[in-house]
Amino acid sequence: MRVCWAGLLLLCSIEASAADGRLLGSGGVLSIDGSAGGGLVPWAVIAGHGERGQWEVLASVSQVDSGDFDLRSGAVALGWNNRVELSFARLSLGLDALVRANRFPDQRLDTDVIGTKVRLGGDLVYGAAPQIAAGVQWRRSRDSDLVRFSSADDDQGFDVYLSASKLLIDGIASRRTLASLSLRSTNANQLGLAGFSDQRSIELEASLAVFMNSNWLLGMEYRDKPDRLEFAREDAWSDLFIAWLPSRHWHLALGYADLGSIAGIGGQRGWYFSVQATP
Amino acid sequence: MSVTCSLRRWMLMALACALCACAITPTASLHAQLGGEDGIARLVAATVAQVHADARISELFAETDDAYFQARLNEFICRLADGPCEYTGLAMPDAHSGMDISEREFNYFVEDLERAMVISGLSISVQNRLLARLARLRSEVIRQ
Numbered sequence: 313m314r315v316c317w318a319g320l321l322l323l324c325s326i327e328a329s330a331a332d333g334r335l336l337g338s339g340g341v342l343s344i345d346g347s348a349g350g351g352l353v354p355w356a357v358i359a360g361h362g363e364r365g366q367w368e369v370l371a372s373v374s375q376v377d378s379g380d381f382d383l384r385s386g387a388v389a390l391g392w393n394n395r396v397e398l399s400f401a402r403l404s405l406g407l408d409a410l411v412r413a414n415r416f417p418d419q420r421l422d423t424d425v426i427g428t429k430v431r432l433g434g435d436l437v438y439g440a441a442p443q444i445a446a447g448v449q450w451r452r453s454r455d456s457d458l459v460r461f462s463s464a465d466d467d468q469g470f471d472v473y474l475s476a477s478k479l480l481i482d483g484i485a486s487r488r489t490l491a492s493l494s495l496r497s498t499n500a501n502q503l504g505l506a507g508f509s510d511q512r513s514i515e516l517e518a519s520l521a522v523f524m525n526s527n528w529l530l531g532m533e534y535r536d537k538p539d540r541l542e543f544a545r546e547d548a549w550s551d552l553f554i555a556w557l558p559s560r561h562w563h564l565a566l567g568y569a570d571l572g573s574i575a576g577i578g579g580q581r582g583w584y585f586s587v588q589a590t591p
Numbered sequence: 592m593s594v595t596c597s598l599r600r601w602m603l604m605a606l607a608c609a610l611c612a613c614a615i616t617p618t619a620s621l622h623a624q625l626g627g628e629d630g631i632a633r634l635v636a637a638t639v640a641q642v643h644a645d646a647r648i649s650e651l652f653a654e655t656d657d658a659y660f661q662a663r664l665n666e667f668i669c670r671l672a673d674g675p676c677e678y679t680g681l682a683m684p685d686a687h688s689g690m691d692i693s694e695r696e697f698n699y700f701v702e703d704l705e706r707a708m709v710i711s712g713l714s715i716s717v718q719n720r721l722l723a724r725l726a727r728l729r730s731e732v733i734r735q
Contacts, residue, residue, distance in 0.1 A: 332647075333695030335702070363695035394694075438729045482723035486716030525715050526705070 330560040330590050333363025334394065336526055337488075338436055338479065341555065341563050341588050342372040345449055345503065346387035346401030347427045349475075350533045351565055351586055352549050353517040355492040356445035356475035358431055359399065360391035360590060361560050367392040372588035376569045378580040380409035383571070389427075397447075399427040405505045410575055422454040423504040434476075436490075442478040449473070451504035463543055464507020469499040473517075488523035490531075501541050502574065513538045521555075529555045547572020551584055563588040621724070622674035624717045628665075631672070635664045637707035648699045651690060671724050683731035692733045701725075 339360045340348045349355035351374060360368035367390065374385045387401035403423045410416035429447035436443040449471040453459045456467035473496040483489025494517040499508045515538060521531030532552050539546040553567030567584035574580045625631050639661055642652050652660075669676035680686060701722065708718045 333698060335698055363698065364693065366695070438726055480723075481726055482719045486719050488719060 331360050331362030331366035331368040331391070332560060333366050334361045335437060336361070336560060337523060337529065337557050339370075339391065341565060341586060342370060342374075342387040342389050342399070342401075344374050344383070344385035344387070344401065344403060345425050345427060346385075346389055346399030347429055347447055347449065348389060348391070348397060348399075349492065350519045350521065350531060351553060351567060351584060352533045352535045352551055352569070353492070353519055354429065354445075354447060354473060354475055354494055355490070355519070356431065356434075356443040356477040356494075357436055358391045358394050358397045358429065358445070359389040362391050363394050365393065368590055370588060370590040372563075372586060374565075374584070374586035376571065376582050376584045378571060378574075378582035380577050381571075381574050381580060382406040382408070382582075395431050397427070397429040399425075399429075401425040401427070403503055403505060405502075405574075407575070409577055416458075416575075418455065418458055420455075421458060421505045424452050424454060425504070426450045436477055436479050437481065442476040445475050445477075447473050447475070451500055451508070453504055453507055459507030462506055463541060464501055465510045466499075466508040469504060469508035471496050471498040471500060473497070484522050490519075490521045490523075492519045493517070498538065501538070502546055503537075506541060506544070506546075506575070509538070509540045511540065513540075527557050529557070531555070544576040545573045545578075553584065561590055620674075621672035621717070621720050622669060625668070625672055625713065625721065626711075628669070628674075630711065630713075631665055631668050631674070634707055634711045634713070635661050635668065637710045638664070638704050641703035641707050642700060645699060645703050648696050648703070651692070651696065668721070672721065683728055684735050687732050687735040690735060692735065694733055697729055697733050 338357060340350060340355045340357050343349045343351055343354055347354040348357050348359035359370050362368045369390050371388045376383045384404045385401055387399060389397060389399035391397050405421045407416050411419055427447060427449040429445050432444045432446055434441040434443040452468040459467050473494050475492060475494040477492035479488055479490045481488055496515045496517060497512050498515060499512045501507050501509060515536040517535045519531060519533040521529050523529045533550060535549045537546050537548055549571050551567045551569035553565050555563060555565040557563050565586040569584040571580040639657060643649050663680035666676050666678045670678045
């Protein structure tokens with residue numbers, strides 16, 4: 313985490329200007345998996361605000377704390393030409409409740425996510441067609457002994473997803489309104505924090521966000537997840553959020569997330585906070 | 592289960608409310624919402640000032656005859672907003688022919704127009720109603 317903050321500060325100290333070819337907010341934020349979108353789910357957008365001939369590097373840190381657990385993520389992403397996105401995220405789940413109960417020998421479970429996303433066609437804002445993108449997220453647990461101990465089949469896996477997103481300028485209440493749907497093929501348990509399965513499943517992810525004005529948006533997200541572990545139920549995740557985009561350089565989001573059951577303890581809900589910076 | 596359900600139900604209700612709000616929005620003509628001829632003239636003057644001051648695209652307007660351009664843009668926006676005007680200028684592809692306007696230059700113009708709409712005191716919803724109509728024309732403007 314400390315490394316991520318240092319990375320954020322470093323990014324901000326670099327003398328450069330943010331890519332500015334796309335409208336403010338059209339790059340979403342870096343999700344906890346590192347891919348640009350909402351906080352929990354990817355959108356079909358390429359990270360940042362670059363159009364053709366522009367590229368941009370972004371970094372973000374996010375945290376959800378439910379009391380029993382805390383989920384942190386540090387992510388960096390590169391958006392190029394409004395076409396390709398590369399991302400890296402480290403997810404870290406703090407297991408306070410389990411460690412307190414002597415049910416788990418370690419403090420945290422960490423998983424790395426390397427992602428790439430390609431815009432296949434369409435435009436988020438212009439034209440009738442939605443923007444369509446496909447992405448891959450390779451996931452590897454950094455605690456392979458522990459995830460096997462927790463009955464997962466494997467310590468690494470990958471997701472493939474297809475996203476469609478559209479921003480209506482004259483949307484709900486004549487506010488800019490973004491709707492996004494994704495289908496994800498995954499073999500991860502709890503995003504890979506609880507390891508990976510031999511089986512894959514297709515999961516649905518959706519979000520809806522309304523720009524109250526150019527700088528403030530309200531949104532909600534839903535991420536279906538598989539439920540394959542015998543010892544602990546896994547639930548869909550959802551959240552409601554408000555985001556403040558004072559400029560292309562800074563995006564802040566505050567939300568309330570429902571992470572369902574984690575490691576057999578249900579009702580994991582808590583505040584979600586995320587900050588993103590780009591030079 | 593009840594916890595997850597209640598949040599989801601809350602989200603659905605929020606969505607339903609938002610859609611209702613959409614359905615009962617009054618539909619005065621956009622021309623009137625822009626402030627009629629005077630309002631559009633103020634908006635166009637502010638927009639032209641913004642693009643000239645925007646180093647990213649001011650070059651595109653360097654050779655423009657401002658009086659002619661403003662008069663045509665007035666007519667064009669008036670017509671686009673269902674106002675009682677006749678647009679006497681060139682069709683969009685012809686008007687931008689040879690300029691090879693890029694996707695980002697189009698967005699820079701949109702930003703300048705947004706600033707002009709804020710300066711003109713237009714509400715967010717009126718801004719978006721006008722922008723949505725202009726956005727439909729992008730394919731006739733860029734890369735001509």
